């Protein structure tokens with residue numbers, strides 16, 4: 001394959017379609033279809049994304065649709081349709097691994113991919129980009145986690161993070177290990193009919209953590225790239241010891257659009273952060289701080305939208321965590337009361353306020369060393385966003401001004417959306433949001 005400059009990579013057809021455009025080693029655009037169509041988890045690329053894709057000299061797809069359909073038929077499912085044409089395709093786990101490897105800050109590493117399922121693979125371990133171990137369907141940690149998510153009445157492939165949050169309220173008293181050998185595509189609706197939801201959540205979290213640590217132990221190198229939708233389990237990630245970990249901030253199937261594109265030229269990408277989507281004018285940090293001082297809550301839509309599930313300051317709702325604002329924000333977002341909120345803290349003060357693993361992408365949980373209850377989960381931890389000095393988001397300036405005004409280097413940070421809706425993307429979304437909700441967006 002010749003070296004090609006403008007490369008498109010995409011994932012589509014199952015859930016969370018996404019597009020990535022590379023120009024040489026620069027990621028010039030990456031976005032989820034749902035942000036354009038406003039259909040949560042939209043499985044098809046949006047017309048505006050297809051337009052961008054048409055400008056590329058080569059188009060790469062993130063998995064092998066023929067192999068995937070063979071497995072789906074074998075498992076008693078319907079064939080997965082496809083719409084968009086591609087020039088080359090790679091393997092599902094290969095694209096996950098590549099999305100991590102080519103954005104990682106190191107070269108010599110192991111990669112551990114854990115998801116629900118690709119074509120047949122459910123877990124894989126790599127030495128750089130060479131696969132060294134592989135586990136196949138039906139044995140799948142991700143499918144088990146999704147099946148329990150469905151069993152407790154939530155939506156699989158979407159609400160696993162709620163299951164993770166619920167786990168802190170329960171006890172891991174149910175042995176779910178026999179389910180790992182079962183075909184779980186139909187879920188497990190009858191398992192432990194009298195169990196409390198929180199205990200099932202705690203039980204699936206416990207077995208997931210145990211198995212994840214066993215897998216990490218099979219990775220001999222100090223540098224570890226963790227990818228696949230299961231890499232979003234920040235509670236489990238925090239139990240990994242003695243590794244230098246990189247998780248591309250969008251480790252699920254959407255993020256594999258980057259992996260598929262990177263596999264065309266197989267060279268390292270210049271990683272500048274996940275702010276890769278639709279661009280909006282930069283917000284004025286002083287206006288945000290004034291609004292927070294007056295009303296305790298303020299929306300921010302500034303710069304390029306985040307690629308991935310976390311709002312990291314460019315499409316965020318910020319709130320004054322010195323007060324009990326949890327209920328206010330939960331009502332505003334129409335979400336369950338037990339759901340925890342995350343803090344964003346200036347890098348210089350992170351260790352003063354939290355102890356344990358934390359980074360700039362909210363991929364770990366740390367113990368809170370302060371009393372600001374709005375940003376502490378019931379188990380005393382928080383999923384911290386450490387806002388570094390070189391963070392490209394306006395959030396850095398907001399926090400600096402906030403610290404000057406209040407003496408607290410921290411704010412509550414949650415995504416700019418209503419429960420079950422995609423995060424806001426561009427100007428028209430913001431206008432609609434403001435007209436329907438009692439919140440100012442700067």
Ligand SMILES: [Fe+2]
Nearest residue numbers: 115117229253
């Ligand atoms: Fe996957």
